[in-house]
Amino acid sequence: MADRAKILLVDDREENLIALEAILSSLDLVPVRARSGEEALKALLSQDFALILLDVRMPGMDGFETAAHIKRRERTRNIPIIFLTVVDSAPDYAFRGYAAGAVDYLTKPFDPWVLRAKVSVFVELYNMNKRLAEQAALLRERLAGELPPGDAVDRAAVLPELARRLGAVEEELTRVREQARKVGDTSLSGPIADLSERVAHLRAGFDALM
Template sequence: MAERVRVLLVDDREENLIALEAILSSLDVVPVRARSGEEALKALLSSDFALILLDVRMPGMDGFETAAHIKRRERTRNIPIIFLTVVDSAPDYAFRGYAAGAVDYLTKPFDPWVLRAKVAVFVQLYTMNQRLAEQSALLRERLAGEVSDGVPSKGGAGQVSLLAELSNRIAAIEDEFKRVRELADKSADSMLNGAVNELGVRISHLRSGLDALQ
């Protein structure tokens, strides 16, 4: 059984964490709480996360400093970050958020449906990337086996079965990607569309590699 995807919630206020958990309750994710930037960085050392919802205003290490630490680490630099802050924040907060590596910036009170939809898309992207990495590893193993054998073999029943299974798995990813592509297009979010486009290129490369092997 596949492990459920984790989303890191970072906020120093208990009521905000409760509200975020309620908003995400209909999604098949595991919300993980952090009450400070330091707690967030500690959580990121031991677990993988699809997304980070990060409050800007926190005592001690604020959201911008926390994000800077996250983006400096090799393990965590590619985790998407959505900044959350109150509507009366300084006018340059949005700019600082994007400069710190955020994929989005929402002001409180935000529409829970909008946040849930954004989280759902990023979770889907994360899941698809994980599945794509697994299929890529399987394809690399097969390609390595072909190279070690010298001349590619076309007739082995085991190979035909494996390639057919790989093709079906990639087809399922391609179908799911179409749905994610439609959601991203509707959102008109340039950063989200960039992540989707990057995933599309990876899927195309994997399909091309499989086609060449077949």
């Protein structure tokens, strides 16, 4: 079975981490806790994450500083970050959050359905990107001639399987677009557009083989 996507939950308060895990418990993902910015950066050294839910107000390294470190690292700069903070935070917190590279900003107490819906779409995008990378590698092998182009048996085995996988990704992309539309989250438009472009390029490469 494929590895489940991991979500990094960063908050210095245990009760907040427990609440986040409860909200996300119905989703097919693995929550990973971090009680500080330092713990979060350590976790990011050895694990891959689909999304980071990052509290703004933490002692020591706060959420903004943590995000700055994440965005400076080549390995982690493209991981989406959603900032979480209390509703009475300073009025410039939202601006600072987006300036630090966050894709979204939610105030506590937030609607559990909204958070779950946003996380769900980001997880699906992450999983689709992983599958797309695998299929692109298979296509590159074919284009590079690593799989003998004249082998009829090999072509019969590889191309139909690649067509099936690519078709499944295209169908899932359509479904994710619809899900994002229902959520009404404009922060998802960029990642979805990037993925759509990658799928289109892969489709063009595959069509060239047929």
